Amino acid sequence: MAGPVSRFLEDDHRRLDRHLRESLRTPGAVDLEAYAPFRAGLLRHIALEEKVLLPVLRERLGGPPPMARQLRVEHGALASLLVPTPTRALIAEILSILEPHNAMEEGEGGLYALADTLPDGVAGEVVARMSAYPEVKVAKYYDGPRACRTAAEALALSAQQKEPAAR
Numbered sequence: 001m002a003g004p005v006s007r008f009l010e011d012d013h014r015r016l017d018r019h020l021r022e023s024l025r026t027p028g029a030v031d032l033e034a035y036a037p038f039r040a041g042l043l044r045h046i047a048l049e050e051k052v053l054l055p056v057l058r059e060r061l062g063g064p065p066p067m068a069r070q071l072r073v074e075h076g077a078l079a080s081l082l083v084p085t086p087t088r089a090l091i092a093e094i095l096s097i098l099e100p101h102n103a104m105e106e107g108e109g110g111l112y113a114l115a116d117t118l119p120d121g122v123a124g125e126v127v128a129r130m131s132a133y134p135e136v137k138v139a140k141y142y143d144g145p146r147a148c149r150t151a152a153e154a155l156a157l158s159a160q161q162k163e164p165a166a167r
């Protein structure tokens with residue numbers, strides 16, 4: 001049975017999916033009002049995984065979980081695809097990373113299954129910290145020459161980022 005950490009984060013995946021679907025409701029257009037909570041919510045969701053859950057797992061396992069590196073690269077790529085003003089083409093690029101990413105987190109042997117191995121007290125504390133985690137600051141859209149618009153480009157750039165020294 002799914003534990004509290006996986007339930008919390010899977011519910012967040014579903015909530016973000018709903019906002020994104022809503023933003024695509026009008027054929028040929030993107031509803032920016034519906035997209036805004038998807039964008040802010042996905043950035044916060046990434047922070048919950050990178051700043052709350054992964055450090056706890058790293059500490060308990062005595063090192064990074066096996067999927068941490070790939071998740072970090074994909075999180076970085078998703079964050080950079082959230083920078084420009086969305087178009088339907090851009091959202092297709094986001095989904096090409098996000099759908100398999102979420103499936104991997106939720107799947108057998110994935111991040112959330114690993115989170116469910118945490119002792120009850122620790123899992124409860126992780127959920128409490130995630131619930132209390134503040135909204136993240138969201139910058140204005142940037143559509144200049146350095147904006148990433150394809151998954152391939154965003155993943156390649158993100159893979160070049162160095163691992164933070166303390167992690």
Ligand SMILES: [Fe+2]
Pocket residue numbers: 046049071075101105
């Ligand atoms: Fe993630």
Ligand SMILES: [Fe+2]
Pocket residue numbers: 009013045049102105
């Ligand atoms: Fe996630």
